[in-house]
Amino acid sequence: MIPTSKQLPLKYAWLFFILLIGLIAWCANPWQLYFLNDDFIHIPKAYDGTIGHNNGLRHICDLSLYIDSLMSKQNAFGYHLTNLLLHTANMLLMVPLAKKLAATLGYPISTQVALLIAGLFGVYAFHSEAVFWILCRTASLSLFFNLLCWLCFFRAMTARLWILPMVLFFLLGIFTYESLWVYPFWLLAWFFLLPKGSVDKALSKWPIAVTWIVFIAYFPVRLKITGALLGTYEAGDVEHFNPLALVEKTSKLFMRSFLPPIENIKLFAVLFGAAMLGVLWLALLLLKRKLVDKLLLFFILAWLISYYPYVSMGVSVTGYESERYLYYPSLFLCAGLVYAGVLLWQKNGRALMVYLSALFLFHIFFLVKAAEVFKEISGYSREAIAAISKLQPSKKLVIKNLPVYSNGLPVFNYGFMNAMEWFSPGRDTLQVEVESRQKFDKEVISVSVNSSNSVADTVVFTGK
Numbered sequence: 001m002i003p004t005s006k007q008l009p010l011k012y013a014w015l016f017f018i019l020l021i022g023l024i025a026w027c028a029n030p031w032q033l034y035f036l037n038d039d040f041i042h043i044p045k046a047y048d049g050t051i052g053h054n055n056g057l058r059h060i061c062d063l064s065l066y067i068d069s070l071m072s073k074q075n076a077f078g079y080h081l082t083n084l085l086l087h088t089a090n091m092l093l094m095v096p097l098a099k100k101l102a103a104t105l106g107y108p109i110s111t112q113v114a115l116l117i118a119g120l121f122g123v124y125a126f127h128s129e130a131v132f133w134i135l136c137r138t139a140s141l142s143l144f145f146n147l148l149c150w151l152c153f154f155r156a157m158t159a160r161l162w163i164l165p166m167v168l169f170f171l172l173g174i175f176t177y178e179s180l181w182v183y184p185f186w187l188l189a190w191f192f193l194l195p196k197g198s199v200d201k202a203l204s205k206w207p208i209a210v211t212w213i214v215f216i217a218y219f220p221v222r223l224k225i226t227g228a229l230l231g232t233y234e235a236g237d238v239e240h241f242n243p244l245a246l247v248e249k250t251s252k253l254f255m256r257s258f259l260p261p262i263e264n265i266k267l268f269a270v271l272f273g274a275a276m277l278g279v280l281w282l283a284l285l286l287l288k289r290k291l292v293d294k295l296l297l298f299f300i301l302a303w304l305i306s307y308y309p310y311v312s313m314g315v316s317v318t319g320y321e322s323e324r325y326l327y328y329p330s331l332f333l334c335a336g337l338v339y340a341g342v343l344l345w346q347k348n349g350r351a352l353m354v355y356l357s358a359l360f361l362f363h364i365f366f367l368v369k370a371a372e373v374f375k376e377i378s379g380y381s382r383e384a385i386a387a388i389s390k391l392q393p394s395k396k397l398v399i400k401n402l403p404v405y406s407n408g409l410p411v412f413n414y415g416f417m418n419a420m421e422w423f424s425p426g427r428d429t430l431q432v433e434v435e436s437r438q439k440f441d442k443e444v445i446s447v448s449v450n451s452s453n454s455v456a457d458t459v460v461f462t463g464k
Helices: 010-027 039-047 059-072 076-104 111-123 134-156 160-174 178-193 199-226 232-239 243-256 265-288 294-305 323-345 349-389 416-423
Strands: 396-400 402-406 432-434 437-440 445-450 456-463
Touching (some): 010 076, 010 349, 039 134, 076 111, 076 134, 076 294, 111 323, 111 349, 134 160, 134 178, 134 199, 178 199, 178 294, 323 349, 349 402, 349 416, 349 445, 437 456
Antiparallel strands (some): 445 456
């Protein structure tokens, strides 16, 4: 077992973990976040009972929005509280899973190390969408079911009745988001890394076979319902084999796993080079000291496999959009980073503390920064909806400089007319004219309303 009790007693590890949850709750304060972009499309649909994503089989996510809408209706607080609880639950579930994975691979870790892994995943700064944007809970909700599925899998190895909840959670996850397509491959990576003669190899064959049977059976169902095995949105570049696009988008996923969004592409490239030097230095130290064990290798393989569902989509390097695609990969990237540090400096408490402090402070800083952006954009969206909702629905409405993007986040790029229907039900959207659209950078957006015209009201968005 990796010794950490001298460096970090268990009670202090739990205290640190709880403090991190408190920090995340402050960052993801449900009172300060609001509806954004296509939230205005999918949440009203879910409230009306339309369950089933038009781009894929995401019925369970829609069902979660429906349940939230029954209680919260047009109050964003309840939806964001669910997102916060899901992310917190994933942190908690990662603790026993990390310990179980380590034990089966022959390199047991202490609870302290598992808490550090889960804590870093919690404050990891570059999957912000899954925490701060309602509709992007697809990533956190599917991982929630995935973690439950995996814990049931380990139970099913010795008690076959656990196969039933294992399959149930797998189905719930796979009908939440395509992220879960990587799970059967994670199982295979784990299986082939098990020590020779391990009793777990024999015990796990049946649960793994059942998982693969369910996974393979999912695709004919998907084909029948959606008309595509993979889907143009999720995997268009894979189906049509566009290698240049795949390389570009996969590269962006990899680069953004280590860096925040940066508008200056040259600066981004320089900082990425510096980050890779740090990763290379870490790898060389591990190799030189012959510390690369099967657990670390599993974390690395699981991390890289996790990119697969998103290689056709990529992620923005200049804004926060699409960061939900990094939610799954970040789980094992964080595990690998923490475990690598413990391997290198388990006998040097001071060096380990410096390394872990640098990791956590780096991500906490950029997590807080991302939260500030989401709260700011939420404020613009809330202010706009509040101003328009007060206007007479019988009059024509003219919108000037509708904010489609601000600070790298979509505000009303999609869903504005749906927002009108949801918050002004008496308004004829045919009488709503969007005269111009505007991308705002870092300006503070203000909303002004001119109701002096007896025929039409005019709403103008301006940046200061």
